[in-house]
Amino acid sequence: MSARTGTLAALAVIALSAAYIVLLTSLTSLLRAGLARTPFGQGETPELVLGILAVSFTIVALVVSTVVVTNAFALVTATRIREIALRRLLGASARRERRRIAAQGARLGLLGTAVGIAVGAGIALAVFAANAGDGGMLDGASAADLVDPGAIVPLVALIASTALAAWRGSAAVLDASPVQALGLATAQETGGLESTRLRPAAAALLLTGLVLLVVAAIGGMLTPLAVLVGLAGGTVLAVGILTGSNALLPRVTALIARALPRTGPAAAAAHALREHPARTSRAALGVVISVAIVTMFVVATASVATSQAIEYEGSTDAVVVTEIMLVVLAVVGALTGVIAVISAIGLSTTVALSTRLRAREIATTRILGQNRGDAARAILIEGAVTSAAATLSGLAVGSVLGWVGAQSVLGSTLQSQLVTPVVPVLLVGVIAAVALVLTALSTIAPMRFVLADSPMRAFARA
């Protein structure tokens, strides 16, 4: 739980994203090359679909990793904020400090990307070697097809976003005068700088997205072309959620936290969550996105399958529906897996950060008579509420998008004109398990950090 933790987390996230991007682009390019040489893939459509999928998942990975890396750098800066302020007090110029930190970010970005490229290329090569010459789809492709020059763009974007994240994480301290910097160091630790107002732009995006989705759902009764409206609506809504996350997620968290008792560890956890709404929402955002993507695909498939089963007098039995869903879950799960891991790292970094910054408060509360177990429970509850808020939000957003997608494509082909919305129990189970694992992962280290010391020693060290 130190600057090193933050640096390592950032490095891991950058490497994972780079590996993901390389793997995704090279496998897509391989698949495209393989397909092109089969009669099956002569048309433009498969290539287009593959391309769209690859680009969207690359963008999602980029967005999530930028959010997580920004948070990780906030951790690094937060643990060094006094040191930075002190250096400035002793005469270091703001510009030099800023350059030092941004350079550190860029170095980290380069290193992580290099590691990621090596790992991603290695896996892609292994996949190629394992599948080449077995008469399968990849038979027509050569190893040269693994290299996709298009990968350069997202990789450069990744490095740039790392440097930017490092820069932004330290902006507050570096913008201030040296004396103010010391004061700001405290203000930032206490979260006085976070605003949770929903900005008009975000509100407009959300509203537009929702309206488009409703139009798509109704339009779907008439024509499958409504899916284009749905696509636009989903994209606008997603951008709205991204820009408004600082305002939206804290509200979900607060709603869940309201169900908690008002005393003991639960009160302490609720207090901690209220204190840093923006940080909490950044932590949860990656999880929301991953869960929403998986949910969207699964709900869409399940709804379509069920509606068709009903339409055709139940001739398609439940077993087949479940089988299709399992396949979709597996494919989308694999595509989303790395993004989910990145999100998990993000969540645990943030819980670590929040614990670290509140070390003195936690120690004070323990001196005032909170026992060790309750102190640990407070952190556990904080992590649980955050991951519950994130998974529930993802589940809700994904379900809506999934159903609207299914409805807009298929509504007009059904007698009832309405696709029956289905959220499979299996999905909810998997998501609940994910939330549980996330909570555990994100709270173990901070709990140990808090519990390792006696209250007095923790106080002295904070």
Next chain:
Amino acid sequence: MTTSSPASPFAGAVVARTRALRREFGTDGARVAAVDGVTVAFERGRLTAIVGPSGSGKSTLMHLLAGLDHPTSGDVELDGHALGELDERALAALRHERMGFVFQSFNLMPALTALQNIRLPEQLGARPRPHDREWEASLIDRLGLAGMLGRRPAELSGGQQQRVAIARALAHRPAVVFADEPTGNLDITTGRDVLQLLAELVRGSDCGVVMVTHDPTAASYADRVLSMRDGRVVRESERSSAADIAAAMLEDAVAR
């Protein structure tokens, strides 16, 4: 618990005592006794100051008294409980119910208002246990906090923050309040005001205050002054002037 009265019905009643208390730090090679055989008692309704040079063991003694640290040997008894017989959980509960703390750095929760800070300990238990609101109101009144209850610590001066901290320490009517350098971050006048208030609030009540300080002026507000050196209590005096305390401290320091 009884309400305070100037007649001081508790004078002389012991709230905490130590017997042959010893706390060593370090490994076998280089062991130092930070507290070296201290036997003292602290009384209710009085402010007892512990003075002494840096490193003389004042803070260590206070931590042992509050059950925040465990002695190498010897015993602590607080409000009728032998601390050595209590586990972590019971010690935390005892701190919660029977002790109050005032820190040098105030240590209020930055995100909470002054009133929320005063009431923070109510929330630490399994069930909410509201303090006696009448007592709370009188504390707020006597500490001059009425106009600033809705403000956050960042919007309060150091002296105001320390007064909030004192209200927090006293709101649940503890048996004893521990204060480590409570005026260390305040200017002389503000520190004097804060101590005056603290002394007035406890004098004659059933609550005892144990205050650690470097500052002879601060110690002059105490009813009793214990001087420590090298882990031992080397001098004990009743209420004295700042000048006398300063002279004695100098003498003790030279005598080493």
